[in-house]
Amino acid sequence: MAKSSSSSTAKDAQALIQSLRSAYSATPTNLKIIDLYVMFAIFTGLIQVVYMALVGSFPFNSFLSGVLSCIGTAVLAVCLRIQVNKENKEFKDLPPERAFADFVLCNLVLHLVIMNFLG
Template sequence: MFYLVAEIRALIAIIGADLCCKSDHSGRMGKSTTSDAQALIRSLCAAYSATPTNLKIIDLYVIFAVFTAVVQVHVLFFNVYRYLHGNSWDISLQLFPLRSAFLCRTAVLAVCLRIQVNKENKEFKDRPPERAFADFVLCNMVLHLVITNFLG
């Protein structure tokens, strides 16, 4: 759960930063809420289309990882449901939330990579994107090694 929260907070921070940088505050007062929302989405798409391709790829990967984690949480709830309704509980299932957390972690790693390779982020401008990618790959290797160890 900690990882999930951290990840969501990171995503919000990144998207928020993008919006702040790219949007031109074009909404007008007095318009209907619907047209406001349309304008907002349109400006969001426009702003996001200006995002570099490599960052879009990372975003795609983050979405994939989060989706996978969400599916697993649902499976976990399904198992809890079965347990509460009288089916037997396999104790090894209790390890799976942990595994879900591991999977979320790959999303967190991807977000970290995104922060470092984003050219508009001045904080890491002295760190080359190749170094950031290498870190990302190394951390993922360790992560998947651990996950594999828990299988079966």
């Protein structure tokens, strides 16, 4: 029973992932690029956190700016994704070029602060 249930769960999970993948493959390529970018940013941030956990937080400002840079970038990328996504009716009138311009501007401002804080 237990075996069958576990196998059924595995199957369910498989089915779920399968459906997720098929659903995701329908996503437009530009959104996939943004997703990839977000993942890149988050993993970079995670590696820094792991490094901090291993060797300690000195120098703390450098750690903070490194991690915040990643998180900030990720958040901005997510914002960009929201605005670019055509299914979001809310931003229907907003051209994706405008959204990209905002993204670039925000990134530049964010990194100016990050660089100042880096020490």
